[in-house]
Structures are given as structure tokens and as C-alpha cells.
Amino acid sequence: MSKFLIEPHMRLHEWVAREKGYFEEEGLDYEFIDLATKKDAQAHNIGDKRGAYQTFEEGRKSDVSSACHWTVNIAASAGHGQIYTGAYSVSPCGIFVHPDSGIETPDDLAGVPISVGHQSGSHYSTIQALEQYLKPEDINLSFNDGMLWARMEKLIDGEVPAASLFSGTYYFLDQLGFKKIAETTFMMAGMITGDIDPETVAKYYQALKKAQFDIDLRPELYVHYYKEEFPERFHDMMDLRYFGPGERIVFESYSQKMYEESREWVTQRDIFPDGDIGDRAYDEARYIAAE
Numbered sequence: 001m002s003k004f005l006i007e008p009h010m011r012l013h014e015w016v017a018r019e020k021g022y023f024e025e026e027g028l029d030y031e032f033i034d035l036a037t038k039k040d041a042q043a044h045n046i047g048d049k050r051g052a053y054q055t056f057e058e059g060r061k062s063d064v065s066s067a068c069h070w071t072v073n074i075a076a077s078a079g080h081g082q083i084y085t086g087a088y089s090v091s092p093c094g095i096f097v098h099p100d101s102g103i104e105t106p107d108d109l110a111g112v113p114i115s116v117g118h119q120s121g122s123h124y125s126t127i128q129a130l131e132q133y134l135k136p137e138d139i140n141l142s143f144n145d146g147m148l149w150a151r152m153e154k155l156i157d158g159e160v161p162a163a164s165l166f167s168g169t170y171y172f173l174d175q176l177g178f179k180k181i182a183e184t185t186f187m188m189a190g191m192i193t194g195d196i197d198p199e200t201v202a203k204y205y206q207a208l209k210k211a212q213f214d215i216d217l218r219p220e221l222y223v224h225y226y227k228e229e230f231p232e233r234f235h236d237m238m239d240l241r242y243f244g245p246g247e248r249i250v251f252e253s254y255s256q257k258m259y260e261e262s263r264e265w266v267t268q269r270d271i272f273p274d275g276d277i278g279d280r281a282y283d284e285a286r287y288i289a290a291e
Contacts, residue, residue: 091167
């Protein structure tokens, strides 16, 4: 049997579980890969309108991967994997601008290009947050600036006027004095790819549950792991005392109600072209977890 492939996703849990030996405690035979780590931020610029959903279409390397729940939901409904319904997580996220930009409130973002990842958490959550303030035609999303690290770098270098950033990048922009104009916190979900034994998946999530306890109790002991995924250019600039725990895993069910209401929200906003949203019902799209 091949090893269970684990890849971090801009969160602390996998790093903490490896440090503490929780995967071994649970009897998980695993391999740790860190493909998200980038020495160069622009290596994370994978092109116009390629985002989290497209990586599921192409096939991710890890056995369990994470992305915003909207994308995991739609990808699972289209048969690109199965959504893990035994837990979900919540990540801090916000729209940031330069402190001297003159942008003071979300209303000031009308017509301003906001860098987001196409069909990624930043895409959906920016709409979700700003539609309370702006008409749909005034929300100007830019998909041309790459994914997380690439658009963070472009904002810092003044190449874009606004960007949506989450987890460690959220804390870093706050540390540097960038202004958070809107809070856009969003849910994430897990995707199971391939024919993975439910007991193996249960071991993985049990290890993450132990890691969550450690992060809740003493986050300052583990925020150094953000450097494992940040581009090297920014390491000397990072003051980890500003950084918080980031994404938090909630060990409750990602329910049928969540699944169906999220699909309806995405459909109403024409985020996917007609025909691209799969028709698998909740019971077909979900992964049956071991008790």
C-alpha cells in the first residue's frame, strides 16, 4: 500500500502534527510534501483565470487537500473527488489596500480592481463581503495577478491597488501597516482524491484535531511555521509576534444544508459557466468518514 500523501495548505496544522508526532501516534503511514512552498512569489502566478477549481480539475497530488468550501463543493459535485464532511475550517481573510491609497471604507472600492484568485476563496468571499456595500456591477475583480503569494507581492510592490489575502498573508499585511478595508472570512473544506480507506482518513483528521488543541492553547509556539510556506524574499521582514493562529478546523459536519445552499449561492452569481456545475447530490459527492 502506498503512503498517505499530506500537503500543507497555508495553515499550521499539518506542520504541528508532524512536529508532535501525531500522525505516527495515530498509526498513519504518510509522506509529507510541501508543494505550496515557493522561493519566488511569482512562481505562484499560474496564469489568468486559473485558480483552486482548475487544480482540482487537473488533479492534485495529495490524498486529502483543502480549498474554500465553494470550490470543493462544486468540484465534488462534478466528480473531481469527494468532499470530506466530517469537518470544515474557517480562515481569516480580508481585502487590503495601501495605507496612503485614500480608500477608507468598502464603499470606496467601487470600480477599484481587487486582485483575487479565480474560482478560489478570495473570489467568492470578496463578492460575499462587498455585495452588502456595492452593486454587482461596481465590484471589480481582477483575476490577472496570480494566486496568493503573487498577488501579495504585487500589492506590497504597489503594482495593484487592492488584494484579498488570507491566513499568514493576512497577518503579514497587517504587520506592514496595510489597511484592511473589509473582513472576508470564509469556510474551507477537505477533498478526498482516489480510493482512500476511511480509517486512514480518520487517522489523518484525528492528528489534526490534536494539533488544533495545541494551536488553540499556545499559537505563539507554532507561528514560525508560516515561514515554511512564505517566499524567501519576505522572511527577514516577518515579525511573527504579529501573527495569529490562522485557519481553525471545526470538527462538525459539513452538512447537506451547507452543501445545497452554497451551490445555490454560486449558481445565482454566475461564477461558473452554464453546464460547469456538476449534478451530484450531497450523498454522492460526500466522502463517508469512519466513525
